[in-house]
Amino acid sequence: MEKFDTICALVTPSGEGGLGMIRLSGKDAISVAARYFKGKLDLLKAKSHRIFYGRLIVPETGETLDEVMCAVMRSPHSYTGENVIEVSAHGNPLLLSKILQSFLRSGCRLAEKGEFTKRAFLNGKLDLSQAEAVAQLVKAKTSSALTVAVQQLEGKLGGFLKEIRSKILAILSPVEAGIDFPEEEVPEISVQDLRADILGVIGQIQELLKTASSGKILKDGVSAVIAGKPNVGKSSLFNALLREQRAIVTHIPGTTRDFLEEWTDIKGIPVRLIDTAGLRNTRNVVEQIGVSRSKEALAKGDLVLVVLDQSRQLESYDLELLTLAQGKQGIAVLNKSDLRGLFSIRKIREIYQGEIVCVSALQNKGIELLEEKIAELLMQGRIHSDTPMITQVRHQACLEKSLGFLREALETLQKNYPLDLVAVDLRGAVETIGEITGDNYTEDLIDKIFSEFCIGK
Numbered sequence: 001m002e003k004f005d006t007i008c009a010l011v012t013p014s015g016e017g018g019l020g021m022i023r024l025s026g027k028d029a030i031s032v033a034a035r036y037f038k039g040k041l042d043l044l045k046a047k048s049h050r051i052f053y054g055r056l057i058v059p060e061t062g063e064t065l066d067e068v069m070c071a072v073m074r075s076p077h078s079y080t081g082e083n084v085i086e087v088s089a090h091g092n093p094l095l096l097s098k099i100l101q102s103f104l105r106s107g108c109r110l111a112e113k114g115e116f117t118k119r120a121f122l123n124g125k126l127d128l129s130q131a132e133a134v135a136q137l138v139k140a141k142t143s144s145a146l147t148v149a150v151q152q153l154e155g156k157l158g159g160f161l162k163e164i165r166s167k168i169l170a171i172l173s174p175v176e177a178g179i180d181f182p183e184e185e186v187p188e189i190s191v192q193d194l195r196a197d198i199l200g201v202i203g204q205i206q207e208l209l210k211t212a213s214s215g216k217i218l219k220d221g222v223s224a225v226i227a228g229k230p231n232v233g234k235s236s237l238f239n240a241l242l243r244e245q246r247a248i249v250t251h252i253p254g255t256t257r258d259f260l261e262e263w264t265d266i267k268g269i270p271v272r273l274i275d276t277a278g279l280r281n282t283r284n285v286v287e288q289i290g291v292s293r294s295k296e297a298l299a300k301g302d303l304v305l306v307v308l309d310q311s312r313q314l315e316s317y318d319l320e321l322l323t324l325a326q327g328k329q330g331i332a333v334l335n336k337s338d339l340r341g342l343f344s345i346r347k348i349r350e351i352y353q354g355e356i357v358c359v360s361a362l363q364n365k366g367i368e369l370l371e372e373k374i375a376e377l378l379m380q381g382r383i384h385s386d387t388p389m390i391t392q393v394r395h396q397a398c399l400e401k402s403l404g405f406l407r408e409a410l411e412t413l414q415k416n417y418p419l420d421l422v423a424v425d426l427r428g429a430v431e432t433i434g435e436i437t438g439d440n441y442t443e444d445l446i447d448k449i450f451s452e453f454c455i456g457k
């Protein structure tokens, strides 16, 4: 574990707080902290996994920096696998910067983005999918996104992939044995069994890939645009879904001029809700710009909620929007269900086959059902599945590549080509799966992955 230098960084957010934590990792972590730490015990003699109360004192000047708690974790039983010290000081940015500067003067180097987790990976404490889950965990915006990240961090995905990898290796090994020792007594390979085994693995990878769209939604969230004519209750619905009076609501058509956006949690899915200006022909320049921005937002949105006012007659803009929603993921929201309806759902059915939900944004009725429909549409019931989820585009790409190799292997078998060629394909499949877990990696890949972390992770 002595191959790296000693790094340190602030691991809590910068700013005022109850506490701020600085972490040191590397062979000199304990000796650097021990230069400053004065408590009942010399940190150099401290047992691993203990926490000590004391003061940080600058040895050259005798200046007390702060009263702190200092946790000692000795190699290899630490997050990074190296000697790790975690100093909890008071959460003052100036003070924390002073402590950090002292450590830097004593031979530590400021950690790069994601460097603690990178070391954890390089020292075999985490596989690559677990390391990526750390960043995902920190950024998770809803409880479901958290659950998936925690599962991934616990190694659920990595474990599943290792199983698939071993299966391919088990298929590969007799094939390679047949190639390497053709003269020897190697059991005859049944092409039929080989096909069946490869098909089995293909099925498993396909199952996993099915989770990719939901997984990505949980990790990155989706945008949902609320669209409709003026005054149909878009902003009222926006507020109801946010559970706060965020947008201005008035009886005057054209109230919302520019679009507003806020993150919300809809049944565990992070949704960026966008309230737009009502679509209509207008001479007002400001409103014209608002309308054209609404259209832009509509085109870009992952999901569109078309709001209709059922107490008014349907108009051309309503129909236009319903047609547009038909082409993408959309829900027709019939608002003002507390008022007498002027058109029937049947009328809408004639031009729109998607989901229709009746609500009263004013009375907060039907909102729960709408949320359920949104979640159903986005996740298609895959959120509580027991199979691990794919959340990273990188993992998806690797799995697809691996699937490509396995399909090639089947084709090679089909054409009765020599088994060496099947072996090449199977090897390719093993290696691409290994790129997800980090059994196979290049410096460039690792640098790219960890550069997306922030400092302190």
Ligand SMILES: Nc1nc2c(ncn2[C@@H]2O[C@H](COP(=O)(O)OP(=O)(O)OP(=O)(O)O)[C@@H](O)[C@H]2O)c(=O)[nH]1
Pocket (backbone or CB within 6 Å): 228, 229, 230, 231, 232, 233, 234, 235, 236, 237, 248, 249, 250, 251, 252, 253, 254, 255, 256, 257, 276, 277, 278, 279, 335, 336, 337, 338, 339, 359, 360, 361, 362, 363
């Ligand atoms: N009765 C009833 N009135 C509603 C309902 N939802 C909204 N309204 C009223 O309809 C009017 C317009 O509501 P907004 O939410 O501002 O409508 P909007 O679609 O955002 O309007 P613009 O921003 O002008 O495009 C307000 O007076 C609301 O109180 C509802 O469910 N029932």
Ligand SMILES: [Mg+2]
Pocket (backbone or CB within 6 Å): 234, 235, 236, 247, 248, 255, 256, 275, 276, 277, 278
């Ligand atoms: Mg509005």
